[in-house]
Amino acid sequence: MPEGEGTAEIWLRPPRNTLNERVVSWWRVQWLLMTAVPVVPLAVLGALIEPARFWLLLPAVVLAAAGGGAAVLLPLWWFRTHRWEVTEDAVYVRTGFFWQEWRIAPMSRIQTVDTVRGPLEQLFRLATVTVTTASSKGAVRIEGLDHEIAAELAERLTRITRATPGDAT
Amino acid sequence: MSTPQTPYAPEDGWRRLDPRTVLVTALVVAGVVAGAAVPATLGLARWLGLPGAVLWALAAAVGIIGVAAGADRVRWHRTRYRIGAERVDLHTGLLLVKRRSLARERIRTVDLTANLLLRLLGLVTVRIGTGEHGGDSTLELDPVTRAEGERLRLLLLERATTPQPGEHRDGELATLDPRWIRYAPVSFVAPMLGGAAVGAVMQISEWVGAQGEVIAWVGDRFQETPLLWVIVTLVAAALAAGVVGALGLWIEMWWNYRLEREPGGTIRVRRGLFTSRSISVEEARLRGVDLVEPLGVRLVGAARLDAITTGLAQDNESKNADHNTVLPAVPRPLADSVAAAILREEATPTGAPLTRHPRAARGRRLRWSLAAALAPVLLLTLLGALLTPVLLWIALGCAVVFLPLAVALALDAYRNLGHALSGRYLVTRSGTLRRSTAALERAGVIGWTVKQSYFQRRAGLLTLTATTAAGGGAYSAYDTDAAEGLTFAAEAVPGLLEPFLERDVRPGP
Known part of the structure; x- marks a missing residue:
């Protein structure tokens, strides 16, 4: 757990x-x-343009190292902080590491439930569930769910919200 | 659906717009064409000579006006609307027939607008809104007669009167006091209009081909004067023009202002000197008020009121035209009492004593604003060291002016932070250039977002955002104490945050 949590009551x-x-x-x-x-592009140009080779390959190597390092480490961090939960009353999601964010949307206020699968997500059999409320700033996204769990979740959310009275504002 | 032709029998309730729309369109287009014709004629005159240019411009103008009027005649011919028992229908369009239909029970606002031309002809534009996001939520009837507009407004907003808590008067809540105009020049509008005036002078002189002469003329006035005075005088002149413009704009916007509560539970704002506007908000849609104090207005002890409602027209046009302002800048005590009257409360929640935020929030604000002030100073110092010592003096000047200003603004921003619960309302305050004290109905909160950056986590702060269907969609309490903020949120909306909180647990490392 991140520091700081221990001090709060x-x-x-x-x-x-x-x-x-x-x-x-x-x-x-x-x-x-x-x-x-x-x-x-930097690497290709570096291979083709002899005189500028050093100045093209240097940033390419630096960027590749930084990007590669981030690709190894960041997802591990994210995986530990990104969590979700759906109770009978609310959808609750935590995201982010440096800018951590907790979002809560009560069932009774949910308006739409969307499931989206991008091409890469399909490759990994993942899906993103987006839950919107009547607030333009209140949408809750759960990225990277197993696609079967996502479909099941979307179906369950739709069922619960349909059964909940009110116009969600 | 293309066929068969729907019979628009008047006995079925189908009505047409007012036929004078053709005249209105012709006159409006004529005005625009006249405006464009002057520079165009002057431009053409260089090649064709003046008589030829005038002739061409006239012919083009008549053509354009004719086409526009003809198109509007066709639009009028093809447009019908009907107020049914359940739905409001609007059919329009020539090739692509648009049939739009709104359920009457979902209609939340009926706004009447009339510009000078429409007013002279006794017409109004009616916009019927459901207040949902997206383009298809507003029907516009442009134009109908004023009597028909008033009939539609009363008919569509008529609801079974629900008894409201609290003894609060119907009828007039506020009317214009001409003395309020003294707050117009201190708003941010004045310097903006001043800049626009300078721009307009330059633009017009360029059309006439006399821009160089204007600059030379200004230069001549100041031949003997030092540069500093020239700048001071020109800025003062632009500001004076801006103040005059702000006064004029205020008169146009707020003349005949009346805020009233109608028996059906509707808050109605009427205002405007030339363009008259009538904005009705169903009280059931009101989720609170936002007491807004731009810096200049706040310094003279005034405030304006915005309504926080679901279902104000969402299209671009009305977004710009501060549609949800229900009270212009007025003395603060009056703003408070009008807020209380609108919300049917004894005392306004925006005046409630607020919980201050921890001192760590002050440090964050000081760091941000000093960083913003130091960035240009450091850049100038660096360039000065490399290029010319003059820049070093400018850097020193910037530092002397900006740093105290930055500190003052940061301290003020910190002082303005606060949040509280007041009866049925949740109150948050923040901002320095535009201080906003929002009182949001607790029942209108439809979710929470809690944000914490790495630095906030170390300082034990967090930013708490209540999402809502009304107004801006979200209202935030920035940099609250972590534990206190969460307790506050849990208390504000019982049951929503509670299941996800852990109390009195001190997890070890």
Whole structure:
């Protein structure tokens, strides 16, 4: 647990569930792709342009090292801090490491439940569930769920919210 | 659906817009064309000579006006609306027929707007809104007669009157006091308008091809004067123009201002000198008020009131035109009493004593604002060391001016932080250039977001955000004490945060 929590007499407990382990690989691939966008052109140009080789390859190596390091370490940290939980009354999600964020949306206020699977997520059999409320700033996203759990969760949320009266504002 | 042609029989309740819309469109387009024609004619005159240019411009103007009026005639012909028992329908469009329908029970606002031209003709534009996000939530009837607009407003907002708690008067809550105009020049509008005036002079002189002459003329006035005085005089002149503009704008926006509560449980704002606006907000949709004090206004002891409601028209046009302001800048005690009257409370929750935030929040604000002030100073010092010592003097000047200002603003920002519970309301305050004290109904909170950066975690602070369907969508208490903030949030909305809290647990490392 991060420091500081020990001093508070009252604290937000971590949500019960972790994400699927495959999310670590998914985050890593995303990082590597993001790193490749500047590194590959630099490396190719460096290989082709003899006089500027050093000044092209140097940033390429630095960026590749930084991106690679981040790809190894950050997802491990994230995996420990990203957690989620759905109770009978609310959806509760914790995200972020340097900027940690806890979001709570009560069942009675949920308006839509969306499941999205990007191409990379499909590769890792993952899915993202987005729960929106009537507030333009109150959406709750759970990234990196196993796609079967995500579908089940979306179905369950839809069922509960349909059974809850009120216009959600 | 393309066929068959729907019979728009008047006995089915189908109505048309007012046919004078064609005249309105023609006149508006004529005005725009006239505005564009002057520079265009002057430009053309260089090649065609003045008579030829005028002739061409006239022909083009008549053509454009004719096309616009014709298009509007077709639009009028193809537009019908109907207020049914259950739904409001609007059918319009020539090739792509748009049929839109709103359930009457979901209608939250009916706003009437009339610019000078419409007012002279006795017409209004009616916008019927459900207050949901997205483009299809507002129907616009442009234009109908004023009587028809008033009929629609009363008809659509008529609800079974629900008894409201508290003994509060119906009818007038506030009317315009012309003395309020003294707060107009201290708003941020004045310097902005001043800048715009300078820009306009430059632009017009460029059209006429006399920009150089204007600059030369200004230069001549100041031949003997030192540069500093030239700058001071020009800035003062621009500011004076801005003040005049701000006064004019205030008169146009707030003349005939009336805030009243109607028997059906609707808050209605009417205002405007040339363009008259009528904005009605169903009280059931009101989630609180926001007492806004821009720095200049706050320094003279005034405040303005914004309503926090779900379901104000969400389109771009109304977003710019401070649609949710229910009271212009007025003396603070009056703003407080009007806020209490709007919310049907004895005393306004925005005046409740607030819990201050920990001193660590002050350190954060001081660091941010000193960093922002030091950045240009350091940059200038660096450049000065490399290039020319003049920059060093400018850097010194910047430091002397900016650093005390930064400290003052940071301390003020810290002093303004606060939050509290007051009866049915949750109150948060923050900001220095624009201090906002928002009182949000606790029942209107539809979720919590708790944020904590690495530095906040070390300082034992967190930022608490209540999300809501109304107003800005979220209201935050920045940098509260971690434990106190969570207790506050749990107490504000019983049951929501509670299941996720751990109390009196001191987890070891």
